[in-house]
Amino acid sequence: MKNNKKILLEIKDLKTYFFTEEGVVKAVDGVDFKVYEGETLGIVGESGCGKSVTAFSIMRLLDYPGKTIGGEIIFKEKDILKKSETEMRHIRGKEIAMIFQEPMTALNPVLTIGFQISESLRMHFNLNKEEASKKAIKLLTKVGIPVPEQRVNEYPHQLSGGMRQRAMIAMALSCDPNLLIADEPTTALDVTIQAQILELMKSLLRDFNGSLIMITHDLGVIAEIADRIAVMYAGKIVEYADKKTIFKNPSHPYTFGLLTSIPRLDMEMKRLNVIPGIVPNPLHFPEGCKFNTRCKFATEKCREKEPDLTALTEEHLVRCWHVDKVIQEAKKIF
């Protein structure tokens, strides 16, 4: 597939390890992906596979014992990992912003919504209090909060979960960032609110010229919003392709397993598939392919040597020894 879009963010061989007392946890171990301008990249994977750590590494927000020890994060043609803390502070919020998983805890309980939205505006654009507060009201209107003039002066506990997530989105969008990272923005909300928030994000994305990285474990969310998808497993990308390819031609057994484990309205499926086992303990990853303990295609080769991320087509990368078998199996179902 041809792609002439400009690359906004490129991650090359990112390695973020946690140096704990029990040993080194390789939370992110050699992740590569690209985010094109104006596109949405979805990162999918189970809990603990390194999705959020990747996001925090991009923002450089990890504290001891977590440390990014290798790789490059190229944002607007410059390596973020080489920037100073002061330069980083100008990037955070202004050029890269983040939406957090739990709106309940991601808002400071003792500060008003208005203050928290206008804080970054005042930091990055030196606006005075009144201008910032006006902008905050505008943003709240944009994210669909009713009576914003009143809401700006309210505290987080006076807002419902959905409203808080809307306020979080307003905070993240306040400085018109080029890249927005949404770390499971809908996970903590109930289903009807999830739909509303997704709808809101989609409509905002149309006005918003930047790119979005959507981190989630919910394939439904990804199907709604993403252009391209990276599937992560145990700190590594196992499959990377555009949305259509992932949903129609999954070529990694993990992606295949994920797709067959959700109910789908567009397909006849007698029984939902289950991926046996759990994510291996990051302190003791298995030898060879990290998915081999749970994979139904696994052979002796998988247990000995880990496959590289290889290109099936220019835009479809897979990390598996048995791509052909998976594709065959997938063709029967999808």
Place this chain on the structure above:
Amino acid sequence: MNRILKKLFSNVTSLVGIILLAFFIVIAVFAPVITPPLSDDHYQIPRMSWDVNPQPPGSPMSDNMKQAYEFMEKEVKWKKAICGTAEGGYDIFYGLIWGTRTAFKIGIITVTISMLIGIILGSISAYFGGWIDEVLMRITDIFLSFPFLVAAMVLTTVLGRGLDKVMIALISFGWMGYARLIRGSILSTKEETYVMAAKALGVNDTKIIWKHLLPNTIFPVMVQGSMNIGSMVIMAAALSFLGVGAPVGYADWGQMVSFARNWIIGSPGNAGQYWYAVFYPGIFIVLFVLSWNLIGDTLRDILDPRLRGEL
């Protein structure tokens, strides 16, 4: 805020504390009206006579004292020692009234400054962690290893007499508790997602500490502070009692108890002869400290969400 005030006034113990505190505030504010000063240094307790023995309540000013004040062209508005005089003819009533101002000064200034030092050091230490934390906390440990009263005594002895020196000594060895307290709460609060969210918005460290962390962590320190106002006053009184505090004749309750040291037990067969010399300053100290403790207790009940039953 309204809720706090309502709670303060609805609780009996806190009400007692507030009434006592109000009583002391009125005394401190109206000190020049209640007892107009006789010397240029308003905190100097005037003498009613040259008697070594304490004189009982109601004894008049001696004639040669009156002449002395007339000679200095001072108008003597009160001619009787309402609460008696202490050793050396110092008027107890005057000392009580102006001593209230001294007590407020000592309590509020020492607690405010040591709280500030503690908050600044503690929050820097907790927020940045690493070697900064290590260095600051070891310094705190060194200061904590001195017994408070002994350290304060040595320092005032070195610095010399005077109320300001007492306060310097009390501040020097009084900030560590606050530093430890705020460090502990910031260590737990800084792991909250909203701190991470603020960082993700590019908020700088000073603002994160000041706007995001301190408002969430400062209440225990404030409670501690309000309770410490009382104990700081006791400490200052103790230093004065030991003779290293306020200068002789300075209106300070501790000093007045110190005046009474030789007269606590009266003459043979009349043990309570000089009761007034120790009773009045003593009861003032007790009530003052009690009022702050009661208020501090109620503040803790109000501000601690665990005791409030909301968590």
